[in-house]
Amino acid sequence: MSQKEQNEKEPLFSPKHIKLLTNPLDDDNPITVLVLGICSALAVTVMLQPAVVMTLSVVCVMGLANLIVSLLRNTIPPRIRIIVQLVVIASLVILVDQVLKAFLYDVSRQLSVFVGLIITNCIIMGRLEAFALANKPWPSFLDGVGNAAGYGIILIIVAFLRELLGSGTVYGYPVIEYLGLYEFGYEDNGFMILPPMALITVGVIIWVQRSRNRKLIETN
Amino acid sequence: MKKGNTYIFLYASGMVVIVAAVLSTASILLRPFQERNIETAKRTDILMSVDKAQEIRQAENRFEYIEEEYERYITESYVINHRGNIQEGVDAFEVNMREEMRKPAEERNLPIFVCTHDDGSNSYIIPMHGRGLWGPVFGYIALEEDFNTIYGIILDHESETPGLGAEIAGESFQEQFRGKRIFDEDMEFVSIKVIRPADPPIEGHSVDGISGGTITSQGVEEMLYDVLINYVDYFKERKKD
Secondary structure, three states, X not given: OOHHHHHOOOOOOOHHHHHHHHHHHOOOOOOOOOOOOHHHHHHOOOOHHHHHHHHHHHHHHHHHHHHHHHHHOOOOOHHHHHHXXXXXXXXXXXXXXXHHHHHOHHHHHHHOHHHHHHHHOHHHHHHHHHOHHHOOXXXXXXXXXXXXXXXXXXXXXXXXXXXXXXXXXXXXXXXXHHHOHHHHOOOOOHHHHOHHHHHHHHHHHHHHHHHHOHHHOOOO | OOOOHHHHHHHHHHHHHHHHHHHHHHHHHHHHHHHHHHHHHHHHHHHHOOOXXXXXXXXXXXXXXXXXXXXXXXXXXXXXXXXXXXEOOOOHHHOOHHHHHHOOHHHOOEEEEEEEOOOOOEEEEEEEEEEOOOOEEEEEEEEOOOOOEEEEEEEEEOOOOOOOHHHHXXXXXXXXXXXXXXXXXXXXXXXXXXXXXXXXXOOOOEEEOOOOOHHHHHHHHHHHHHHHHHHHHHHHHHHHO
């Protein structure tokens, strides 16, 4: 066994590490349980494709930001730590934006300003403050990816519902037309396209999640 | 570790230098790819407005395919001024319509791309730039040889509401423009009106707007008018020939 492996106290995917990755998907979901990052959840969930690309972008930015801040955690002067975190996030977001423009130009045209707005996503900052500053790089990376995935999964569910009910399509395919529902007098609900419906959809998801997962219900 | 002010300043300065270096390197390395994308997207839009480049999704190499199609169909391009005189020494492809529309009318460089179809007929493609609800709307309009009938149009936007204003980029909206005319019987310039369901349609000169996207629809109407009016002198001149 090499020295490096001996130094590692836990295997890379120990149960504890796996939990870091899976907890944010349900019990600690950043959107439905922590209620963070709602603003961008409204903006990019009208159609599925932008939501998917947004999810992937946030996974990259959050995983790497957590990793970098965790690597730097012992050197960062506490008094300017927020600025340092912001610089790390902003640089990563600019990189993601540049890479999208170079290699996924069509998608980057679609997402337009929303990629830049990842900087203002409070989940990222929240995880840096709460986790990466106090933990080792690998768990931090997992925590970042897990939380981004938790954010993304809600984004994708909401986008799926809004696109299906609002525009009658799924990932751009006109499923409702394909099923012939329009002939029976069905109409797309234009209301689903407006931002308030994203909030209501998130609310419904929270309701469903809590009725299924009783331990999330606060007792006052 | 005690972290005094000196440490903080050094840390912040070091961080800024490193970040600046990383970002500028990335920007320099990625620029050629980005520029190629932008150029290809522009060529694609020009070709799409005359129903060319339809097989772009099946194309193995998007860049090469578009370049070939562009070489084949876009046979000529030139720049005119608002009086219809050809401006020498300006490359039509390099003209940025967004900047031209900000200038006073007399100073505008107005590009025209000529597409020669397989049957030998020509279409004249004009770039457009205007304002929607949240940001710019833009596109290309292609006119037939009579400088009156619309051959095709391609519209896009930067940040219109998806599902509402953003529908101007959809096929069903753009298909309506085909065969519409920008001059009336007396050869007066009337452009194309984008109307609401309540408005009476104008035979041959109006298309239905997007419901729920009224301001974007108006933006398209204004853009068509503001851009095409610059070309009216040139069109009239050419029609006489």
